[in-house]
Amino acid sequence: MNSTLSLLAVILALCLSAGVPTARALDANGQIEDPVLQARFERITKDLRCLVCQNESIADSNVELASDLRRQVREMLSAGKSDDAIFDFMTDRYGDFVRFNPPLEPKTLLIWGAPFLVLVLGVIIIFRVVRRRSRMPLDDEPAPGSR
């Protein structure tokens, strides 16, 4: 009974903290205290490319620019900014390349469409091969006109 109550209290606290940005979201070391914000922070920083070491995310990178950008994300989260607002902030400054998940738009159509293009191409090739083979005589059947 007691544990159920405390669990409820925790859930309530989490729900409240998710909606209302608190002034105390960052502790003395500039780290995020709230676990919900921390989860968002981890998700966002994993999707942002470190432009110095281009195949690492700013969550993984140790270079100074990455830590400056992590600080930026932390501050925007604690100020109650939405995920989209943070991504927009980054792409306004660094371009779409800063995101590991580029948005779907005319420019990026080929990136998103390529897998489907290859799939269609593969289906066409298989279809042609199968059709040709089905017209061939079976091995154990003598071809017409032979012998």
Place this chain on the structure above:
Amino acid sequence: MWKFLLPFTAFVALAVLFAFGLNPKRDIHALPSPLIGKAAPSFSLTDVMDPNRAVSNTAFKGQIYIVNVWGTWCEACRQEHEALLVIAQQQVVPIIGLVFMDQRDKAKQWLEQLGNPYAAVAFDTDGRTAIDWGVYGAPETFLVDGQGRVIYKFISPMTQEVWQREFLPRIAAARRAGA
């Protein structure tokens, strides 16, 4: 027909891909700046030489100017410094320096030893101005027109050749447009 056409098309496609992708002249780290054509982010920082003196690009509003981002940790910045000194002597447009990820004393020493081509040198203490300008390395050089818009960004050490080929025509065009 297909037996010939398919491998041939694949070959041409790969050749085109490699011609672009493996071109040694193409710098894979040079990314297009989304700032081009947009208003230059304003900054208000302190001078490298004197922490009590303010440096802001709003003071240069209405004229064409260059923002050159550098740091003493950056070997390529040392490379381009000579070219910047020569360019500054021509007095075509003012060059504002922006030092980031650095220590003030080191930057000061650098300018005293190598010479100072800058109209002013701003010291970005916490890297926020660099983020606003989308800086991800050094050297980076921005050209801002009389309307306060970023019209060009060059990523790599500045040279006389780059100055004449990329900057001077754009400055001339911006002057014509502004006049």
